[in-house]
Amino acid sequence: MGGPYAITATLGPAAVLSNYTITNSGANFTINPKAATWTTNAASKTYGDADPNPLTTGSGSGFLPADAVTASYSRAAGETVSGGPYHITATLSPAGVLSNYTITNSGANFTINKASASVTPNASGKTYGSADPALTGSTSGFLPSDGVSAIFSRTPDETVGSYTISALLSPASVLSNYTITYNTAIFIIGPRTASVTPDAASKTLGSADPVLTGSLAGFLEGDGVTATYSRAAGETVGVYATTATLSPGAVLGNYAITYNTANFTINKYIFNICSTALDCAGGSDPNSNGIGGRVTISPSVPYLGNATATVSLKPATLAGLEALLSPGLDGFNNPLPPQFKVWIAPNDSPNSPVFFGSGTAVKTGPVNGIYTWSASITAALDSSIVPGSYKAYVYGFDGHSISSLIQNNDGYVNPDTANFQYPTLTADLTVVKADQTITFGPLAAKTYGAPDFSVSATSSSNLPVSFTASGNCTVSGSTVHITGDYGAPGRRRSLRCRPGRAANFLHRESQRHH
DSSP states (O other): OOOOEEEOOOOSOGGGGGGSOOOOOOEEEOOOOEEEEEEEOOEEEETTSOOOSSSOOEEEESOOGGGOOEEEEEEOOOOOSTTOOEEEEEEEEOHHHHTTEEEEEOOEEEEEEOEEEEEEEOOEEEETTSOOOOOOEEEESOOGGGTOEEEEEEOOOOSSEEEEEEEEEEOHHHHTTEEEEEOOEEEEEEOEEEEEEEOOEEEETTSOOOOOOEEEESOOGGGTOEEEEEEOOOOSSEEEEEEEEEEOHHHHTTEEEEEOOEEEEEEOEEOOEESSSSOEESSSSOBSSOOSEEEEEOSEEETTOEEEEEEEESOSEETTEESBOOOOBOTTSOBOOOEEEEEEEETTOTTOOEEEEEEEOEEEEEETTEEEEEEEEEEEOOTTOOSEEEEEEEOOTTHHHHOTTSOTTTTEESBOTTTEEOOOEEEEEEEEOBOOOEEEOOOOOOOTTOOOEEOOEEETTOOOEEEEEESSEEEETTEEEEOOOOOSTTOOOEEEEEEOOOTTBOOOOEEEEO
8 A cells, every 4th residue: 555665776886976977766566465465264044033142253274474364254144044144244453454455355145044933733533524624733933933833723624533733834925934843633424323114013913014203313414314224024012123234324324333133023913803704803803704702602592501601712713823722742643633622611600611512623614814713512501500591601711710611722622822812701690400300110900908008209390290189099208198088980189299399490299190
């Protein structure tokens, strides 16, 4: 900065110099600037941090130590990642020496590096068919001043399964300042609780199944879920499970389904009681077609007389089952035929039945597709069945409640009580007094003065016979004594006999003349 400097030539020897007209202009002495370099180190920081202090470092080369050249640093303004790099300028001092150097001072870059940040959704879920809950989550590492916010969303679908929850951040203008970890979470659509419940149902043995029904709960209307109900196979009396099959199958995976069951009951077939040949009621199928059980008996029978009872039961076969079964095998291993049994009991004492008889049940038909079991029983009335009003009984399911001497279903041999309920059948019977006759034993002709003699007579009722006499004779017990002679020809004595009185027979007398 002080140059150029003048160079002066001093000539000699001085003694001769006067001999000359000397031009002696001298010359310039120039001090050229020294080459020097200041190297600034690059520097950086993380977005959002303060600038380091000092901003950076550097070093010089070519400078004279005595000049004690130093540098201070500054950088271009800016605080975003995308705005960088920012130029670092080195300002050297002291200024008074710097002109002595040709200085290379290129500066350096100051880089703002991206800050680490993350966004993390919270796991969530819902039940199939319900609305999505508000999705939430958290952010980390973002500068509050950047106002970064997240909108959380999930993979679209509405069926049961797992879906990804992700985040969309804003404002976009600041996001380049971050190295962002985008975490995800699971959104689970869980199955909806639902159930199907069949209704309990029943039918009578031999009838058609009713339409099976039931109810659904918990299913979404839009899925159009329907149920088809069916029951376990079987046509004998018992309880069968009713189950449901749901459709359409494509939507059922969205539900946790409780498949309930119900009972389908096949009830026993209850035979009607037929009050006439056609009018039948009290059973599973009341009708006016004579389908049921009936007993008839001779309406009026004398004491000890014969009565005829007829018993019928139809249908004899139902749903492939016989209403009466063989009671066993005979000596040749042949099945014994079914039977009906009839008892007679006073109207005023139903607990005192007397066995009347049994008859082989014969199956006939079909008539209009229906078979009939029937039997006819003819027997003499027991002597205990005295004149009065009675009922003939074929005891069914309630027989023991009518008479403690009877077991239920005693009137049917052999009943299938697992599948049928047999009625107690009754018919009215009037027992009237029986007639009787008296027969005298042989009686020889006797004359006055003849010794006493015995007479005899028998009653068809087997009751004892007593005697009375008229005319010239007397009788004591069965001994006759002639007390006088009638004298006139043709005059006769009379013996009259009568059986002992009994409530069961009509009163009768018989007379013999002697």
